[in-house]
Amino acid sequence: MNVLFLTPYITDFSAYDLWLRPLGLMQLAAVVKSRTSCRVFWLNPLDRYAGLENLYDPDDGRGHFYRSPIAKPQCFQSIPRFFARYGWPLTVFDAYLETLPPMDMICMTTLMTYWVDGASFTLDRLRRHSPDAVTVVGGILPTLMPAASKREIRADYYISGPGENLLLKLIQRIGGRKLFKPRPSRIRIEDFLSAADPAYPLLTSRGCPMQCSYCASRLLNPEFSERPVSAVIREVRSARRSRRHFVFFDDALLINKESRFLPLARAAAEMNLCLHTPNGLHVREIDSVSAHALRNAGTRTLRLSLETTSCDIHVRDSNKADADTMRRAVDHLLEAGFSAAEMETYVLWGLPGQSLDSVHATLDFVENLGIIPRLADYSPVPGTPDCIRLQDSGRLGRSLDPRHTNKLFHLLQTSGYSGSDIRAVRTRCRGIISRVRNCRSC
Ligand code: SF4
Incomplete structure (x- = not known):
């Protein structure tokens, strides 16, 4: 039985590969390969390292996707920006398809709604390549918007939430019990990473124990669960033979740090790795010990989750970082040897009810700290309290079009900010970044 695991193209006004690796789909493909005798195939047009020379920056795994301009969907017509499909040129995609045999099953993940x-x-x-294949759609869209995914994507099955058990049952129903190995082989996600990709996606825990009103973490992973640190260290030891950059995909890397992150960081310090934390770190968890651990382990990309200094919003985000906590965390990190220019923090904007004054106040604070602000454009996540608030206020429809959760659509159409307000915030943020980068003492 031929089973293809598929990552879809991105369609948006902009997209950047900040270590976007479809880790959930890789894990599913690895489980099916380990537990069954299915022939497992992999197709990821977002993989910039799969034979597309010159399209990647080979340094650390981040970079620009190949971009093909396409027509805007009807609901975006009033947005004065170009729209594009991000991922391999179609000629490359089709040429790759020609190398594949017909599939019996196609399992596609979905990323942003x-x-x-x-x-x-x-x-x-x-479907044109394998018209008889059973098609399965999983990932974020059917989990957060089950009705919309059925409306928008033609498939035979839709999986909401974790897909492993359902997928194995489906394989058994289609191919029979005989497909299952008496003894599963080792699960290896590396089989689904290009050899030239320098970055390895690492997950030490799932979910987050906090409940911020704008975040999907609790909806995607209702329980916070942690892997045994010994298993994570084994995985890193094995993967470091071929890669040097390890990217944490955790939502809550530093929670319970004594039993998970700190032992992992001690082991990583011996391995000469480059670590990256693109998902912001909880600043409350950064004390002197964890700051030194981050430094000694080789952390190269350090993103913090300040989000805002507004007390009104802290009520909605589990009070995860106020100004004093942030100042203390930055002091610990400076003391551990990070420079201010190596520290970045997310500044969330566009939240329902968030004034522009509050966004500028947060930028003032970050500018005074002397670290780099990264604007995180809020996008409504279906099912979260903040999205429901937008629907209650009539700014978003009850029967939500997934396109209306687009972050640029939200900023321009439903946030209440004007075009000039938005340009001013972006320009200001770019100015702060360039001042921090050019500051010789930072
Ligand atoms: S702390 Fe971060 S990951 Fe956790 S719920 Fe809040 S935004 Fe989500």
Whole structure:
């Protein structure tokens, strides 16, 4: 039985590969390969390292996707920006498809809810290649918007939430019990990373124990669960033979740090690795010990989760970082040897009810700290209290179009900010970044 695991194209106004690796799909593909005798195939047009020379920056795994301008969906017509499909040129995609045998099953993940057009486009293209394949759609879209995913993407099955058990049952129903190995082999996600990709996606825990009103973590992973640190260290030891950059995909890397992150960091310090934390770290957890551990382990990308200094919003985000906590965390990190220019913090903007004054106040604070602000554009996540608030206020429809959760659509159409307000915030943020980068003493 031939089973293809598929990552869809992105369709958006902009997209950047900040270590975007479809880790959930890799884990599923690895489980199916380990537990069954299915022939497992992999197709990820977002993989910039799969034979597309010159399209990547080979340094650390981040970079620009190949971009093909396409027509905007109807609901974006009033947005004065170009729209594009991000991922391999179609000629490369089709040439790769020609090397594949017909599939019996195609399992496609979905990433952002508002990339729905890329998902339906990709699956339709696969259907032309394997018209008889059973098609399964999982990931974020069917989990957060089950009705919309059925409306928008034509497939045989939709999986909401964790897919492993359902997928194995489906394989058994289609191919029979005989497909299952008496003894599963080792699960290796490396089989689904290009050899040239310098970055390895690492997950030490799932979910987050906090409950911020804008975040999907609790909806995607209702329980916070942690892997045994010994298993994580074994995985890193094995993967470091071929890669040097390790990227944490955790939502809550530093929670319970004594039993998980700190032992891992001690082991990593012996391995000469480069660590990256693109998901912001909880600043409350950064004390002298964890700051030194981050430094000694080789952390190269250090992003913190300040989000805002507004007390009104802290009520909605579990009070995860106030100004004093942030100042203390930055002091510990400076003392551990990070420079201010090596520290970045997310500044969330566009939240329902968030004034522009509050965004500027947060930027004032970050500018005074002397570290780099990274604007995180809020996008409504279906099912979260903040999204429901937008629906209650009439700014978003009750029967939500997944495209309306697009972050640029939200900023321009539903946030209440004007175009000039938005430009002013972005320009100001760029100015702060360039001042921090050019500051010789930072
Ligand atoms: S702390 Fe971060 S990951 Fe956890 S719920 Fe809040 S935003 Fe989500």
